[in-house]
Amino acid sequence: MIITVTLNAALDVTYRVSSLRPHTTHRVLDTAERPGGKGINVARVLAALGHRTVVTGFAGGPVGEELRRRLAEAPRASPAGRPVPLTDALVPIAGATRRTVGVVDDATGDTTMFNEPGPTVSTTEWAAFLGTYRELLASGEATAVALCGSLPRGLPVGAYADLVREARAAGVYVLLDTSGEPLRRGLAARPDLIKPNADELMALTGYSEPARAARVARRRGARAVAASLGDRGMLAVTDEGDWQAPPPGGRLAGNPAGAGDSAVAGLLSALVEGLPWPDRLARAVAVSAATVVAPAAGEYDRATYEKLRNRVEVTAATP
Amino acid sequence: MIITVTLNAALDVTYRVSSLRPHTTHRVLDTAERPGGKGINVARVLAALGHRTVVTGFAGGPVGEELRRRLAEAPRASPAGRPVPLTDALVPIAGATRRTVGVVDDATGDTTMFNEPGPTVSTTEWAAFLGTYRELLASGEATAVALCGSLPRGLPVGAYADLVREARAAGVYVLLDTSGEPLRRGLAARPDLIKPNADELMALTGYSEPARAARVARRRGARAVAASLGDRGMLAVTDEGDWQAPPPGGRLAGNPAGAGDSAVAGLLSALVEGLPWPDRLARAVAVSAATVVAPAAGEYDRATYEKLRNRVEVTAATP
Numbered sequence: 001m002i003i004t005v006t007l008n009a010a011l012d013v014t015y016r017v018s019s020l021r022p023h024t025t026h027r028v029l030d031t032a033e034r035p036g037g038k039g040i041n042v043a044r045v046l047a048a049l050g051h052r053t054v055v056t057g058f059a060g061g062p063v064g065e066e067l068r069r070r071l072a073e074a075p076r077a078s079p080a081g082r083p084v085p086l087t088d089a090l091v092p093i094a095g096a097t098r099r100t101v102g103v104v105d106d107a108t109g110d111t112t113m114f115n116e117p118g119p120t121v122s123t124t125e126w127a128a129f130l131g132t133y134r135e136l137l138a139s140g141e142a143t144a145v146a147l148c149g150s151l152p153r154g155l156p157v158g159a160y161a162d163l164v165r166e167a168r169a170a171g172v173y174v175l176l177d178t179s180g181e182p183l184r185r186g187l188a189a190r191p192d193l194i195k196p197n198a199d200e201l202m203a204l205t206g207y208s209e210p211a212r213a214a215r216v217a218r219r220r221g222a223r224a225v226a227a228s229l230g231d232r233g234m235l236a237v238t239d240e241g242d243w244q245a246p247p248p249g250g251r252l253a254g255n256p257a258g259a260g261d262s263a264v265a266g267l268l269s270a271l272v273e274g275l276p277w278p279d280r281l282a283r284a285v286a287v288s289a290a291t292v293v294a295p296a297a298g299e300y301d302r303a304t305y306e307k308l309r310n311r312v313e314v315t316a317a318t319p
Numbered sequence: 320m321i322i323t324v325t326l327n328a329a330l331d332v333t334y335r336v337s338s339l340r341p342h343t344t345h346r347v348l349d350t351a352e353r354p355g356g357k358g359i360n361v362a363r364v365l366a367a368l369g370h371r372t373v374v375t376g377f378a379g380g381p382v383g384e385e386l387r388r389r390l391a392e393a394p395r396a397s398p399a400g401r402p403v404p405l406t407d408a409l410v411p412i413a414g415a416t417r418r419t420v421g422v423v424d425d426a427t428g429d430t431t432m433f434n435e436p437g438p439t440v441s442t443t444e445w446a447a448f449l450g451t452y453r454e455l456l457a458s459g460e461a462t463a464v465a466l467c468g469s470l471p472r473g474l475p476v477g478a479y480a481d482l483v484r485e486a487r488a489a490g491v492y493v494l495l496d497t498s499g500e501p502l503r504r505g506l507a508a509r510p511d512l513i514k515p516n517a518d519e520l521m522a523l524t525g526y527s528e529p530a531r532a533a534r535v536a537r538r539r540g541a542r543a544v545a546a547s548l549g550d551r552g553m554l555a556v557t558d559e560g561d562w563q564a565p566p567p568g569g570r571l572a573g574n575p576a577g578a579g580d581s582a583v584a585g586l587l588s589a590l591v592e593g594l595p596w597p598d599r600l601a602r603a604v605a606v607s608a609a610t611v612v613a614p615a616a617g618e619y620d621r622a623t624y625e626k627l628r629n630r631v632e633v634t635a636a637t638p
Contacts, residue, residue: 015420015433020341023424025432062388066381101334101420103433105342113344114334114422 001087002046002268003136003145003172005163006039006057007129008118008152009090011067011099019107029106035067036100038148038177038261045265045287045300047084051272054142056089056132058152060119061096089136091129095119095152102257111255121154133163137170143272144173146264147186157181164189173271176222177264179203187221194222195264198229210235211242211317226267226284228260234288235317236281242317243278245285248308254292262291262300282312320406321365321587322455322464322491324482325358325376326448327437327471328409330386330418338426348425354386355419357496357580358467364584364606364619366403370591373461375408375451377471379438380415408455410448414438414471421576430574440473452482456489462591463492465583466505476500483508492590495541496583498522506540513541514583517548529554530561530636545586545603547579553607554636555600561636564600566608567627573611581610581619601631 014032035044039057046053059068071088098118102111121129136142145167147160156162160182167174168190176183176191179200187194187204194217198210205220207213214225214237224238233246266284275283290305332352336345354363358376365372378386390407417437421430440448455461464486466479475481479501486493487509495502495510498519506513506523513536517529524539526532533544533556543557552565585603594602609624 015435017433022339022341022431023427023429025434028433028435031435062381062385069381101433108342110342112341114336114347114420115344116334116347116350 001052001054001139001141001143002043002272003054003056003133003142004039004043004046005133005145005147006037006043006055006149007121007155007159008150009035009037009040009057009059009064009067009097010115010118011063011070011097012036013099013101015101015103016106017103020103020105020110020112026103033066033070035071038264039146040071041258041261042146042148042177042264042268043086045262045291046269047086048300048302049265049269049287050084051269052084052087054087054089054136056091056129056136058093058119058121058125058129059090059097060093063099064090064092064097067097089132091125091132093119093121093125095121109255111257118152119154121152123154126155126159130162130166134166134170137167137172142170142172144175144268146175146177146268147191148177148261148264150178151182158185160186161189164191173268175264175268177260187217190221190223193224193226193267195226195228195260195267197260198227201225201227211237226263226281228263228284228288230256233285234263234281236277237317238277240277243281243314244317245278245281245312245314247285247289248311248313249289254294256292258299259288259291263288278314282314283309285312320371320373320458320460320462321362321591322373322375322452322461323358323362323365324452324464324466325356325362325374325468326440326474326478327469328354328356328359328376328378328383328386328416329435329437330382330389330416331355332418332420334420334422335425336422339422339424339429339431345422352385352389354390356468357583358465359390360577360580361465361467361496361583361587362405364581364610365588366405367619367621368584368588368606369403370588371403371406373406373408373455375410375448375455377412377414377438377440377444377448378409378416379412382418383409383411383416386416408451410444410451412438412440412444414440428574430576437471438473440471442473445474445478449481449485453485453489456486456491461489461491463494463587465494465496465587466510467496467580467583469497470501477504479505480508483510492587494583494587496579506536509540509542512543512545512586514545514547514579514586516579517546520544520546530556545582545600547582547603547607549575552604553582553600555596556636557596559596562597562600562633563636564597564604564631564633566604567630567632568608573613575611577618578607578610582607597633601633602628604631 098116205216266287270280294301417435524535585606589599613620
C-alpha cells in the first residue's frame with residue numbers, strides 16, 4: 001500500500017463563468033467540488049492506476065467533513081482500469097479545512113484562483129498526526145510514502161524533514177514534493193526522491209539549468225531527482241543513471257493543473273511495481289500528459305494515457 | 320411576529336485579497352461566511368431591531384446545513400438593542416443551497432461577486448413550502464410578511480403572486496421585494512407594499528422618473544411603493560400621501576450591499592410598531608445608511624443608526 005500525506009488538504013471548487021470582469025457580479029454557470037491538495041490528487045491517480053492507497057494529513061470543520069464524504073465515494077469504475085477505494089486516515093483538527101476556488105473564464109479558458117488560508121494546526125494535533133503516520137509506516141504494508149504540498153500554519157518548518165526521517169527509519173521509500181524552506185529542510189533528511197518543477201529546482205539550488213540543479217540537489221541530500229519541466233517533459237537524475245523524456249507529440253494544449261501530482265503517482269506506482277527508472281519516467285510523463293489534456297482539471301484521461309504510455313521516448317541524459 | 324421568505328437562500332462567503340488580478344493565483348487574506356439571501360438579511364436586521372422573526376424558504380445540502388447552523392447562533396447582544404434569536408422554519412430540499420463568493424479587493428475596496436446557480440426546487444418541495452407558509456400565516460401571531468429576492472429554478476414565475484394572495488387572504492400585511500417578471504406577476508396579486516430600487520422600478524414601468532413610475536406601479540396593483548433611490552434616499556407613494564427622505568449628511572461612503580434589505584426591515588419594524596408613514600420612511604433611511612457605512616457588508620452599524628435615526632428629514636413629496 002502507498003501512503004500519501006496532505007498536511008494542507010483542500011476542497012477544490014471550480015466555478016465556470018462566461019467572462020471574468022473584475023468588480024462586477026457573475027452568474028456562475030456551473031460548479032464542481034472535489035477533494036484536493038497535492039497528496040490527495042496523487043492518491044486519486046494512484047487508486048485509478050489500481051494501487052491501494054491510504055490518505056493521511058488533516059481535516060476539520062464542515063469543509064473537512066465534506067472532503068471526507070467525497071473521498072469515501074468510490075472512484076468511478078472503468079472498463080480499462082482497476083480503480084480501488086481510497087482509505088481515509090486523515091487526522092481530525094479543530095480548525096477548518098480550506099477551500100480553493102478556481103474561476104474558469106469560458107471566453108479565454110484561463111483560470112483565476114482564490115486559495116483560502118486554511119487552518120492552524122496545534123502541537124497536540126501534530127503529535128496525533130505523527131502517531132497515525134508511525135502506525136501506517138509500521139503496519140508492514142507500506143511500500144512507499146509521498147509527502148506533498150505546503151505546510152499549514154502552526155507546523156514547524158522542519159515538519160517534512162521529520163517525516164522523511166521516520167519513513168527512512170521504517171525502511172519505507174519516501175518521495176518529497178514541496179517547495180521553499182520546507183523542501184530545503186526536508187532535503188537534509190535524505191529523501192529517496194524529490195519531484196520539483198523547474199522553478200522549485202532553481203529556487204532550491206540557484207541554478208536554472210535543470211540537470212545541473214538536479215545534481216546539486218542530489219549532493220544536498222536527495223537520493224534521486226525527477227524534475228517536471230512542463231513542455232520539456234521530465235528529467236531524472238539518479239544513482240543508476242540520468243534519463244530524460246519529452247511529452248509524446250510535443251507541446252500539449254490543456255490545463256496543467258495537477259500534472260505534477262499525476263507525475264508523482266506515475267513514478268510511485270511504477271516503483272512499487274518493480275519497474276526500472278526509464279519505465280517509471282515513461283509512466284510519469286504519460287499520465288502527466290493525460291492530465292493536461294483531460295477536460296476536468298486534475299483528472300487524467302485514461303484513454304489518452306493508454307494511447308501515450310507506450311509512445312514516450314526515454315533517452316539517457318548526458319551528464 | 321414577522322415572517323421573511325427567502326426562496327433562494329445563500330451562504331454568503333467573503334474573501335479579502337490584496338489585489339484582484341484575473342488569471343493569477345490569489346492568497347485569500349481572510350474569509351467570512353454568513354447566512355444570506357435578501358429575506359435572511361431582512362430577518363437579521365429585524366431581530367437586531369428587537370422583532371421576533373421567522374425565517375422560511377428552502378435549505379438543502381451541506382451548505383444548507385451550514386446556513387442553518389449559523390442562523391441558530393444567537394445574534395450578538397448589544398447594550399443599546401434587544402436582539403432576539405431568529406426562528407428557523409426553512410423547508411428542507413434535496414438540492415444544495417447555493418453559495419455566493421464576494422472577492423473584496425483591498426487595494427480598491429471594490430467587490431467582485433460570483434453567485435452559484437443554486438438548487439432546482441421540485442413541485443413536491445414547493446407544495447411542502449406552501450404548507451409551512453400557510454401554517455405560519457394562520458398561527459395568529461404573524462403581523463407582516465416580507466417576500467424577498469429571486470426565485471430558484473423549478474418554481475413557477477407566478478410563485479410570489481400566489482404567496483401575496485395567501486397573505487392577503489390571511490389578513491397579513493405583505494411586502495414584495497423582487498424584480499423582473501416575478502415582480503410584475505406579484506404586483507397583480509395586490510401586495511401592500513413593494514420596495515423596488517430605481518432600476519427595478521424603471522424595468523417594471525418603463526418610466527425613469529421615480530415618482531411617476533411609483534404611481535404607475537400603484538395603478539398596476541401595489542397598495543404602496545417605497546422606492547430606494549441610493550444617494551437620493553427613499554420615496555414613498557401611498558394612499559395616505561407621498562413622502563421623500565434623503566440620507567442624512569448627504570452621500571455616504573461605504574458598501575451599499577444589503578442597504579435595500581435593511582430598508583425593508585426598517586419599513587416593516589416601524590409598521591408593526593404602529594408608526595405612521597413618515598416615521599417608517601425615516602427608520603428605513605437611517606438603518607439603510609447605517610448599513611452602507613458598516614465595515615461588514617450587509618450588517619448595520621448600531622451606533623450610526625442611533626445617531627442618524629432622529630436626523631432624517633422626511634418631507635411631503637409633490638405629486
